[in-house]
Amino acid sequence: MNFRSAHEGNVFKKVVAELPGIISKKCDGYDELYGYKLVPDEPNSERKFYDKEIAECLIYKFCKGYQFHYEIVVEHIVNVLNWRREFNPLSAAFKEVHNKELVEVGILASYPNHESNKKVVTWNIYGQLIKKKYLFKDGEKFLRYRIGLMERGLRLLDFKDDTNNYMTQVHDYKGVSVLSMDSDMKKVVREIVLVFQSYYPELLYAKYFINVPSFLRWIYDVIKTFVDENTKKKFVVLSDGRKMAHYLKDVPSTNYGGSDTNTLQQENITNVRPTEYGLYILEKQANEDID
Numbered sequence: 001m002n003f004r005s006a007h008e009g010n011v012f013k014k015v016v017a018e019l020p021g022i023i024s025k026k027c028d029g030y031d032e033l034y035g036y037k038l039v040p041d042e043p044n045s046e047r048k049f050y051d052k053e054i055a056e057c058l059i060y061k062f063c064k065g066y067q068f069h070y071e072i073v074v075e076h077i078v079n080v081l082n083w084r085r086e087f088n089p090l091s092a093a094f095k096e097v098h099n100k101e102l103v104e105v106g107i108l109a110s111y112p113n114h115e116s117n118k119k120v121v122t123w124n125i126y127g128q129l130i131k132k133k134y135l136f137k138d139g140e141k142f143l144r145y146r147i148g149l150m151e152r153g154l155r156l157l158d159f160k161d162d163t164n165n166y167m168t169q170v171h172d173y174k175g176v177s178v179l180s181m182d183s184d185m186k187k188v189v190r191e192i193v194l195v196f197q198s199y200y201p202e203l204l205y206a207k208y209f210i211n212v213p214s215f216l217r218w219i220y221d222v223i224k225t226f227v228d229e230n231t232k233k234k235f236v237v238l239s240d241g242r243k244m245a246h247y248l249k250d251v252p253s254t255n256y257g258g259s260d261t262n263t264l265q266q267e268n269i270t271n272v273r274p275t276e277y278g279l280y281i282l283e284k285q286a287n288e289d290i291d
C-alpha cells in the first residue's frame with residue numbers, strides 16, 4: 001500500500017476503524033466484498049473468516065479509486081455493499097446456471113508469466129452473439145451472467161499481490177457488422193457498463209476491443225459517452241485481432257497473433273470456487289430459503 005501523504009494514510013486508517021459501525025448502521029451488517037469479509041469476526045463467532053491483510057487491500061482500493069476523499073470513499077463502499085446484498089453476485093457466480101450460449105463466449109484465462117496485471121484475462125467473444133440477438137431480450141439474465149463471470153474472474157486475482165490485483169479484459173468483435181447493435185443490446189451494454197463503473201472500482205487494468213473494423217468505430221464513440229474518463233484511458237481498440245500478441249505475450253491461438261496452437265476454449269478456467277466466506281454466505285442463504 002502506498003500513501004503519498006500523511007493525509008492519505010489518515011483517511012485509510014479512519015475508514016478501516018469506522019467501517020464496522022458504518023456497515024452495521026448503513027448496510028444492514030452486510031460486510032462481504034468479492035467473497036471477503038471486510039470487518040473483523042465477532043470475538044465469540046465459531047468460524048473465523050476475516051483476513052486483515054486482504055480486507056485492508058480492498059479498502060485501500062476504494063481509497064485510491066476515490067482519491068482518499070473520506071466521505072466519497074465511505075459512500076461508495078456503502079453503495080457497493082448494499083448493491084451486493086440486493087443483487088447477490090456470489091449467487092450469479094457460483095450458484096445460478098446461465099444460458100449455455102452466453103457461457104460459451106466468456107473465457108477466463110490465467111497467464112502467470114505476463115507482466116503485472118495482465119496475468120488474469122477475461123475474454124468476451126461477443127462477435128459470436130451477433131446472430132443471437134434473443135440473448136439480449138432479457139437484460140437481467142445477461143447482466144447476471146456477466147456479473148457472475150466478473151466475480152469468478154476476481155477469484156483468480158490475488159489482492160495481496162501488487163502484480164496481480166487488477167484484471168485485463170478483451171472483447172473480440174469478429175463477425176460484427178454495420179447493422180449489428182439493436183436497442184436491446186444497447187440497453188444491456190449500458191447497464192453492464194454502469195454496474196462495472198459503480199460497483200467494481202479499481203479492478204480493471206486494461207481493456208482491448210479487437211477485430212473492430214473502422215466502419216464500426218461509431219459504436220465505440222456512442223458507448224464511450226457513458227464510460228467515465230478514468231476507465232476510457234484503459235481502452236485500446238484494434239482492427240486486427242492478431243495484434244493482441246503485442247499486448248499479451250502468451251496469447252493462445254494464432255487467431256490472436258500467438259504461436260500457441262491451443263484454442264481459447266482449451267485455456268478456459270472453469271473450476272473456480274467461492275472463497276470460504278462466500279460459500280458460508282451462500283449456504284446461509286440456502287438454509288434461510290428452506291426455512
Ligand code: HEM
Nearest residue numbers: 126129173176180181189192193209212216219220223227
Ligand atoms: C454487436 C456487437 C456487440 C456486442 C454484443 C457488444 C457487447 C458488449 C457488452 C455486453 C458490453 C458490457 C461490458 C462487458 O461485458 O465487459 C460492452 C461494452 C463495450 N463495448 Fe461492446 N458490443 C458490441 C459491439 C461493440 C463495438 C463494435 C465496439 C467498438 C469498439 C464496442 C465497444 C464497447 C465499449 C467501449 C464498451 C465499454 C466497456 C466497459 O466500460 O467496460 N462494442 N459491449
